[in-house]
Amino acid sequence: MKKLLIVAVMALSMAAQGQGQLQKEAAGSLAFSSSQVMALAQAVPADKYSWTPQAGVRSFAETFAHIAEANFMFASKIGGKIPDGIKMGTMEKDLNTKEAIATALKQSYEVIIAAIKNMKDADFAKKVEFPFPGEYTQMSDVLIAVGHSNEHLGQLVAYARMNGITPPWNEKK
Numbered sequence: 001m002k003k004l005l006i007v008a009v010m011a012l013s014m015a016a017q018g019q020g021q022l023q024k025e026a027a028g029s030l031a032f033s034s035s036q037v038m039a040l041a042q043a044v045p046a047d048k049y050s051w052t053p054q055a056g057v058r059s060f061a062e063t064f065a066h067i068a069e070a071n072f073m074f075a076s077k078i079g080g081k082i083p084d085g086i087k088m089g090t091m092e093k094d095l096n097t098k099e100a101i102a103t104a105l106k107q108s109y110e111v112i113i114a115a116i117k118n119m120k121d122a123d124f125a126k127k128v129e130f131p132f133p134g135e136y137t138q139m140s141d142v143l144i145a146v147g148h149s150n151e152h153l154g155q156l157v158a159y160a161r162m163n164g165i166t167p168p169w170n171e172k173k
Contacts, residue, residue, distance in 0.1 A: 019121055026142045027116045033149040034109035037067060039168045040156050041105055046098040048163055058092070060159055064105060065095040067152050071108035074145035077128040078138050080115030083107060116142055 041064050049061040058066060069091040072082045086104075087094060095101045124139035136144075157167055 022121075022124070022139070022142065023116050023119050026146055027113045029146050030109065030113050030116070030149060033146075033153050034105070034113070036167070036169060037064070037149065037153050037156065038102065038105050038109070040153070040160060041098070041102055043165055043168050044098075044160060044163075045165075048165075049096075049098055049101070051159070051163060053159065053162060060156065061096060061098075061101060062092045063152055063156055063159070064101045065092045067149060068095070068101070068104040068108040070148055071112040071145065074141055074148070075108075075112040075115040077130075077141045078115045078119055078123065080111045083111065112145055116145075 044060050049064075050059050052059040052062075069088060072080075072086055072088060074080075076082055082088065086107075091104065095104055119138065119142070124137060124142075126138045128136050128138055128141050130136055130141075160167055
């Protein structure tokens with residue numbers, strides 16, 4: 001009986017350690033990519049924000065704004081509150097200055113990271129709807145948010161390199 005009690009206590013202890021693990025790691029991953037996205041947004045000169053590699057492809061500004069809008073959308077699916085004054089659906093058109101984009105990016109990452117940190121493990125299985133086909137859960141939302149940020153970070157690094165801009169984290173010290 002004593003051995004059974006010890007095993008039960010150990011199992012509960014290990015389960016408790018796992019609580020919130022995905023939230024911690026996803027929030028950490030987003031915090032890391034957000035620092036790079038925001039550093040790159042600052043490194044790109046304002047006169048380059050309208051640059052696009054070809055017609056029909058997002059510019060620097062539109063890509064940064066797209067990231068911010070997507071962060072707000074992902075956050076809203078897991079309980080995050082979109083701040084007053086944020087107009088969903090038109091941010092790529094509405095945000096047209098470097099300063100406005102920097103503010104929106106910072107705010108959007110703060111909202112999504114806080115929403116992830118505040119999730120309960122039991123929430124991960126809850127269904128959410130996206131504006132694209134498929135069945136998704138709140139866990140899907142978190143994983144897609146992390147991937148989305150990194151996907152567009154890669155796009156923006158390529159844009160920067162095409163314009164002779166070295167990402168700040170790659171500059172020689």
